[in-house]
Amino acid sequence: MTSEYDDATTFDLTADRAAVKLSSDWGIGNAVNGGIIMSLLAQATSAVSRGADGHGDVLGLSAVFLSPGTDGGGETTTDVLRSGRSMTTAQTVLTQDDTERVRAFVTLGDIDRYAEPITLNPQPPTMPEPDACVRSSDAPPEALSQSGLLSRVDIRLDPACVGWAVGQPSGNGELRGWIRFADGREPDLHSLLLFLDAFPPVTFDLGAKGWVPTVQFSGYLHARPAPGWLQVRTRTTTVAGGLHEEDAQIWDSTGRLVAQSRQLASARF
Amino acid sequence: MTSEYDDATTFDLTADRAAVKLSSDWGIGNAVNGGIIMSLLAQATSAVSRGADGHGDVLGLSAVFLSPGTDGGGETTTDVLRSGRSMTTAQTVLTQDDTERVRAFVTLGDIDRYAEPITLNPQPPTMPEPDACVRSSDAPPEALSQSGLLSRVDIRLDPACVGWAVGQPSGNGELRGWIRFADGREPDLHSLLLFLDAFPPVTFDLGAKGWVPTVQFSGYLHARPAPGWLQVRTRTTTVAGGLHEEDAQIWDSTGRLVAQSRQLASARF
Known part of the structure; x- marks a missing residue:
């Protein structure tokens, strides 16, 4: 199958x-x-x-x-x-x-030649376990019906950064959570490119609304991910004039940073 | 002239x-x-x-x-x-x-359309004034003779992150300093691409030696820089198997982040 x-x-x-x-x-x-x-x-x-x-x-x-x-x-x-x-x-x-x-x-x-030895590996962020996080499958029906993606990847967001879903964005410009395939397939190297771009727009945490088309994207893959949940953190530090940059990092279940990306994208406030 | x-x-x-x-x-x-x-x-x-x-x-x-x-x-x-x-x-x-x-x-x-309004701007790092920093023109003669670049840009490095020059790298993976054209020309938008890639390799701060060829580079320009010194910070968080990623940020003399980049490059230890 x-x-x-x-x-x-x-x-x-x-x-x-x-x-x-x-x-x-x-x-x-x-x-x-x-x-x-x-x-x-x-x-x-x-x-x-x-x-x-x-x-x-x-x-x-x-x-x-x-x-x-x-x-x-x-x-x-x-x-x-x-x-x-x-x-x-x-x-x-x-x-x-x-x-x-x-x-x-x-x-x-x-x-595999570039994955070892590890000289510097950033630590994953502290966040609640997946079962204590907010599930993408609990998104409003109108959001789910507009996004096939949301039913094919299982996203669990740290409750501390989902205030935007109820009109109370934190203003930090950061989302943290877990991600995996909804059907249980384990992650592999090239699937990390999907997971780097699957979270909701990080600008939601700043009160932005709506879709944010990517202008340019650059991703690096550092190692094959181990089986299990992936931890994801997305952040933005620079937002001006309707554009923003978004950084994403992915750690595998061993705590290894396996992928990271940066993109330039729109932002609508 | x-x-x-x-x-x-x-x-x-x-x-x-x-x-x-x-x-x-x-x-x-x-x-x-x-x-x-x-x-x-x-x-x-x-x-x-x-x-x-x-x-x-x-x-x-x-x-x-x-x-x-x-x-x-x-x-x-x-x-x-x-x-x-x-x-x-x-x-x-x-x-x-x-x-x-x-x-x-x-x-x-x-x-200019994308430069304003500013929603989020990262603060520049705290560092000594340019005259209290280590000048690129004080680099060893053998380094200067190998690098025409070093005499055309005036780099002033925060003394706290130049231990590598005397065999005592900090291990933090961060360089901070100032940069401008040595002949007094003011920075403009497209010159920021030069300044993003002009600092010594950030891996020096981890004890790496030698030149680090860039594999991929991605830079974003956010605003025209104001006249005066530019502040630069380069950092690496991920080094493994002879490759590393390097982030660079540039602030202009008003404290505005005007450019940032990320590159995947070699690293020799």
């Missing part, structure tokens, strides 16, 4: 192109979540790189979002820009009906 | 291409500093974008470094990927002798 995530990230590879299908099952509003698109793009890029005797594990991915992905078919095209002894650098473009959705730089390597 | 920086970032534009010249005057070892390359690339991209009735101020720039820039001529080629009402997205590639050096995604807009 395959998982919902595996179904959503399958593709049909021919040389440097992969036929893909985006699904509103992973949507927020009419747009397909950028995280599931990046996970799919990472896997297609990995397959092309391996086919060209390059590396297969994503170490870093920088993307620009050119138009919202929509329900239906699409295609990725990958150019291997450089293939060295320790790293491969590629560029992948996702199009739907000849319209570019996402363009990304992907740096690949052998993740 | 033009400044050293203006001389180093001039170009000759023809349609979507700019003939450029890289100079080892801005080098570290044999490689031309990535920051001066990004400043030059940003200006060429801005010129192409304006010529296509797009926006002219860089808001975000994500780059992959494919091979070290060397002393001599080169060419940038810019593709405008998307031109909307509020933002333009472009891709620019820098080549020398048909070899790709740097490839970048550049998001442009009207910076």
Whole structure:
């Protein structure tokens, strides 16, 4: 039995192109979540790189979002820009009906080579256990009906940072919580790109409303995650003129920082 | 009289291409500093974008470094990927002798539109005044002779984080200090890309040695800097397996965060 995530990230590879299908099952509003698109793009890029005797594990991915992905078919095209002894650098473009959705730089390597030894690892934040947190499945029905994503990932938010859900944002600009696949699939390396972009907008904690389209995204993957819940913290320190930057960090169940990202995105107040 | 920086970032534009010249005057070892390359690339991209009735101020720039820039001529080629009402997205590639050096995604807009109002601005770190800091011009002669960059930017490091220079790194993974052009030119928007990448490697503060090639870089520019000294803080929180991430922040003389970046780079211990 395959998982919902595996179904959503399958593709049909021919040389440097992969036929893909985006699904509103992973949507927020009419747009397909950028995280599931990046996970799919990472896997297609990995397959092309391996086919060209390059590396297969994503170490870093920088993307620009050119138009919202929509329900239906699409295609990725990958150019291997450089293939060295320790790293491969590629560029992948996702199009739907000849319209570019996402363009990304992907740096690949052998993740296990870069995962050890650990010189510096930031500690995960202190937060209540998942069962003592606020469940995404308890979101208002109108929010759930607009977001297929919310029923496919199980998010548990620290109660100390969900005041915004009842009109009392903390003003700290930080969300903390847990995340995993709702159907029990364990996380793997490339699924971290989904989890980096699956939390509610951190600007909710500042009183912002509504969806916040990503302009640029940059994520680094540091190690394969151990099985179990992932801990996520998102923060923003810089908000001005309708734009903000958001940092996300993910720790696995061993307390290892396995992924981090930064994005430039809109913010509506 | 033009400044050293203006001389180093001039170009000759023809349609979507700019003939450029890289100079080892801005080098570290044999490689031309990535920051001066990004400043030059940003200006060429801005010129192409304006010529296509797009926006002219860089808001975000994500780059992959494919091979070290060397002393001599080169060419940038810019593709405008998307031109909307509020933002333009472009891709620019820098080549020398048909070899790709740097490839970048550049998001442009009207910076003054996004600079205000300020909702959240991180406070600059507390550090001694520039005259009470350690000057880059006091670096050992062998370091100065290897780095043209070090004589063109005036860096003043907080004495609390230069122990590494005498074999006593603090282990904190943080550098703080001031920066400006040595010839007195005031900072402008696109020069912030140079200043984001001009400090010594933050891994020196952890006892690492030697040069740390950048793999991926992502920088955001938030506002035009006011005249005067810029305050810089670089930090790393994640170092493993010979790779690290480095965050840089720049505040202008009014205490406004005007730029920030994150990069994935090597680390040699």
